[in-house]
Amino acid sequence: MTLQEEIKKRRTFAIISHPDAGKTTITEQLLKFGGAIREAGTVKARKTGNFAKSDWMDIEKERGISVTSSVMQFDYAGKRVNILDTPGHEDFSEDTYRTLMAVDAAVMVIDSAKGIEAQTKKLFQVVKRRGIPVFTFINKLDRDGREPLDLLSELEEILGIASVPMNWPIGMGKNFQGLYDFTHGRVEVYQPEDGKRFVEFDENGEVPTSHPLTKNPFFTQALEDAELLLDAGNQFSEEEVVAGQLTPVFFGSALTSFGVETFLETFLEYAPEPHSHKTVDEEEIEPLNPDFSGFIFKIQANMDPRHRDRIAFVRIVSGEFERGMDVNLVRMGKKVKLSNVTQFMAESRENVENAVAGDIIGVYDTGTYQVGDTLTTGKLKKAFEPLPTFTPELFMRVQAKNVMKQKSFQKGIDQLVQEGAIQLYKSYTTGDIMLGAVGQLQFEVFKDRMEREYNSETIMTPMGSKTVRWIKEEDLDEKMSSSRNILARDRFDHPLFLFENEFAMRWFQDKYPDVELLEQFSV
Ligand code: GDP
Numbered sequence: 001m002t003l004q005e006e007i008k009k010r011r012t013f014a015i016i017s018h019p020d021a022g023k024t025t026i027t028e029q030l031l032k033f034g035g036a037i038r039e040a041g042t043v044k045a046r047k048t049g050n051f052a053k054s055d056w057m058d059i060e061k062e063r064g065i066s067v068t069s070s071v072m073q074f075d076y077a078g079k080r081v082n083i084l085d086t087p088g089h090e091d092f093s094e095d096t097y098r099t100l101m102a103v104d105a106a107v108m109v110i111d112s113a114k115g116i117e118a119q120t121k122k123l124f125q126v127v128k129r130r131g132i133p134v135f136t137f138i139n140k141l142d143r144d145g146r147e148p149l150d151l152l153s154e155l156e157e158i159l160g161i162a163s164v165p166m167n168w169p170i171g172m173g174k175n176f177q178g179l180y181d182f183t184h185g186r187v188e189v190y191q192p193e194d195g196k197r198f199v200e201f202d203e204n205g206e207v208p209t210s211h212p213l214t215k216n217p218f219f220t221q222a223l224e225d226a227e228l229l230l231d232a233g234n235q236f237s238e239e240e241v242v243a244g245q246l247t248p249v250f251f252g253s254a255l256t257s258f259g260v261e262t263f264l265e266t267f268l269e270y271a272p273e274p275h276s277h278k279t280v281d282e283e284e285i286e287p288l289n290p291d292f293s294g295f296i297f298k299i300q301a302n303m304d305p306r307h308r309d310r311i312a313f314v315r316i317v318s319g320e321f322e323r324g325m326d327v328n329l330v331r332m333g334k335k336v337k338l339s340n341v342t343q344f345m346a347e348s349r350e351n352v353e354n355a356v357a358g359d360i361i362g363v364y365d366t367g368t369y370q371v372g373d374t375l376t377t378g379k380l381k382k383a384f385e386p387l388p389t390f391t392p393e394l395f396m397r398v399q400a401k402n403v404m405k406q407k408s409f410q411k412g413i414d415q416l417v418q419e420g421a422i423q424l425y426k427s428y429t430t431g432d433i434m435l436g437a438v439g440q441l442q443f444e445v446f447k448d449r450m451e452r453e454y455n456s457e458t459i460m461t462p463m464g465s466k467t468v469r470w471i472k473e474e475d476l477d478e479k480m481s482s483s484r485n486i487l488a489r490d491r492f493d494h495p496l497f498l499f500e501n502e503f504a505m506r507w508f509q510d511k512y513p514d515v516e517l518l519e520q521f522s523v
Contacts, residue, residue, distance in 0.1 A: 010358030034074025112145030274358030291378030392436030412454030
């Protein structure tokens with residue numbers, strides 16, 4: 001297979017949802033269809049901590065939530081599929097957001113009884129900003145849920161995206177009969193008595209009248225709804241789907257593995273190939289560019305506690321990875337050798353056989369890389385556009401419990417900050433170290449990892465929520481600092497204020513009208 005053919009068969013996406021909508025269950029089903037796992041229950045077990053080979057952090061096991069994003073790869077219908085897992089817990093949104101920078105499409109799972117929930121909405125906004133296609137799977141049809149038509153209006157009203165159903169549920173809950181699949185010209189029967197899962201339409205494009213379903217009132221209702229939608233609703237347009245303006249909607253029940261394979265097949269048909277990526281000079285690097293390039297969207301330490309390793313996750317943007325290749329680390333302007341690299345199959349991390357644009361590889365890291373780094377070869381020299389950063393809202397003061405152990409304390413902080421796990425600020429007047437996070441759980445993970453990985457016990461003092469605003473270096477004046485507006489520097493040494501609240505910020509702005517307060521640091 002040529003490089004071009006290899007690249008064209010890549011499909012890289014993330015599943016987004018509110019916790020409990022069924023993301024783990026559906027991921028598991030997808031992996032099963034891809035032959036990547038033999039039994040459903042593997043991903044789930046990992047999530048709840050019963051997974052024998054588990055290499056996940058204790059804290060994750062205790063809480064039964066997925067703290068870390070992982071990558072799963074499998075082949076299906078001639079395509080090489082990469083699923084990037086995103087943690088559903090809101091405390092980890094920063095990590096999730098960055099992962100969404102590395103995919104070409106998103107699948108949004110919605111609980112049919114709950115509709116659009118808070119976390120779905122937040123994640124959807126990020127996906128929307130990127131303008132990548134979103135496919136919707138409305139889950140748990142085996143239970144009573146909301147009216148399908150209402151759910152579609154919710155997509156438009158709450159998320160502001162037009163939708164087009166690809167199939168339509170026939171009843172729900174106890175009365176769930178199956179899916180009216182007008183896309184494929186068939187009905188997919190839920191728990192068929194005669195064992196026949198698919199009933200194909202006849203030459204008139206209808207379910208043969210001899211079939212008992214045609215006498216079922218839920219079928220008649222579904223038919224009416226679907227006709228109404230096909231007449232008056234949005235028309236399917238591949239162009240609009242690819243542009244992220246129209247979301248194809250599928251119904252099903254992940255738990256009973258119903259409608260999932262149909263979804264996967266149709267999804268793979270329309271999900272886009274790897275997309276190009278912009279450099280800081282606004283040049284689009286195409287996937288088919290023969291020179292290798294990629295960017296690091298995530299660094300994760302100690303995925304396997306026995307090895308104390310760090311892994312930098314690289315999204316390949318162009319070309320092909322070759323074992324042992326030399327690449328430019330653009331930020332440092334130096335060459336590094338990519339020798340120790342893994343790929344992510346569902347059950348284990350394996351050595352990379354071939355990885356091309358669209359794929360994710362894991363590069364073992366001993367402290368060389370940072371989140372956002374660009375790797376290139378050949379004629380490609382420029383960095384990719386920086387990944388968006390998310391301003392933390394919660395803050396803690398942190399100290400080493402044992403003052404004699406400053407060294408390991410410092411090392412741990414440096415590495416965890418570099419990983420992008422947490423944000424670091426240093427008070428300008430006292431030199432105190434302050435940490436910022438999007439959510440409380442990030443602090444707990446930090447404390448836990450400091451102890452276990454760096455043997456450094458910490459004392460964390462909550463500072464509550466703060467509003468961060470950067471200032472220009474020339475405006476910096478120590479006299480402006482107070483307990484309600486703490487002057488500090490971030491890890492790049494950029495000056496900023498941590499304001500106690502919006503009030504304090506307005507008060508400050510009145511007092512120092514000439515000091516410009518910036519939401520992002522800019523030179
Ligand atoms: P996640 O938090 O989004 O990963 O959700 P999970 O996949 O862990 O599912 C949350 C709960 O919903 C679990 O108890 C699942 O068994 C259940 N669940 C998932 N899909 C379905 C479904 O299609 N029907 C029903 N009845 N329950 C489901």
